[in-house]
Amino acid sequence: MNFALGIDVGGTKISYALIDNNGIIKDNVVKVLTPKTSNEIENILKDIILKFQDCIEFVAIATAGTVNNSNDKVIGSTANLPVGYKEINFTELSDKKVFVENDANCAAWAEYKIGASVNCKNSIMLTLGTGVGGGIIIDGKLLKGKSGGAGEMHFSMSRNKKRQCTCGAWDCFESYASGNGLKLTAIDIVGYENITTYDIIEGANNGDKNFKNAVEIWQNDIALGILGLANLFDPDCFVLSGSMGKFVDVGKIEKFVNSYVLTSPTKIYHAKAGNYSGMIGAVLLGNELI
Ligand SMILES: [Zn+2]
Structure with a gap:
């Protein structure tokens, strides 16, 4: 079974877990508080990815805020995240491929693939x-x-x-x-x-x-x-x-x-895809788009 690392970045916490091709979470979902500055957020994301990089195919991040069409940067509406967050180039967080998408879009995709709107x-x-x-x-x-x-x-x-x-x-x-x-x-x-x-x-x-x-x-x-x-x-x-x-x-x-x-x-x-539909949807979208 192949795994991706699913991460959900919200204004108050960052959650992450290993998720398989079918959108099933492998072990536990781990949660940490979202740091106050964009530098700290960038560093914590790098640390999380580093821990898993030997056992994953790619990284899929669901985030607050709108995300551009190349799925590498946040472009707006991030009132609950620091201003500099928009400067983060997500593809540079790891040698592995990194995919980022808006959390609500990811959740909608999870519902379409494994939830209420299959x-x-x-x-x-x-x-x-x-x-x-x-x-x-x-x-x-x-x-x-x-x-x-x-x-x-x-x-x-x-x-x-x-x-x-x-x-x-x-x-x-x-x-x-x-x-x-x-x-x-x-x-x-x-x-x-x-x-x-x-x-x-x-x-x-x-x-x-x-x-x-x-x-x-x-x-x-x-x-x-x-x-x-x-x-x-x-x-x-x-x-x-x-x-x-x-x-x-x-x-x-x-x-x-x-x-x-x-x-x-x-x-x-x-909705039926559960509390972690954001990170699950990010992985399922990443499966198709990267
Ligand atoms: Zn309005």
């Missing part, structure tokens, strides 16, 4: 966490666009400048469909700020009227965004992942979307 050649994954990440697969290929950054889920919900998004524009899908969006929706309803998404979900499950209302509005906003994407891309399915994805009633959203969609009915699934 056999769906046209699929869109939405990662609902603090923000919203996305990966779009069209005709069995990851949609990258001219720069490599395609699939950013920032498009307007048209709410007359109600919320300013993290990207600076007003009323993006992300500012309503994310965990943070749910929180802002709940704050609008209850009138105080000291709440967490956990409080809201727990409260809604325990029958709290305000929190139930907040969750319903949040799901309606997700459904509206998905309807727009379904009309634009006509995908076989959508996959919802991330820490908030599991709280979405996919059946309800699927029913709403399919009652308005102009293209053709679509399916909506919860």
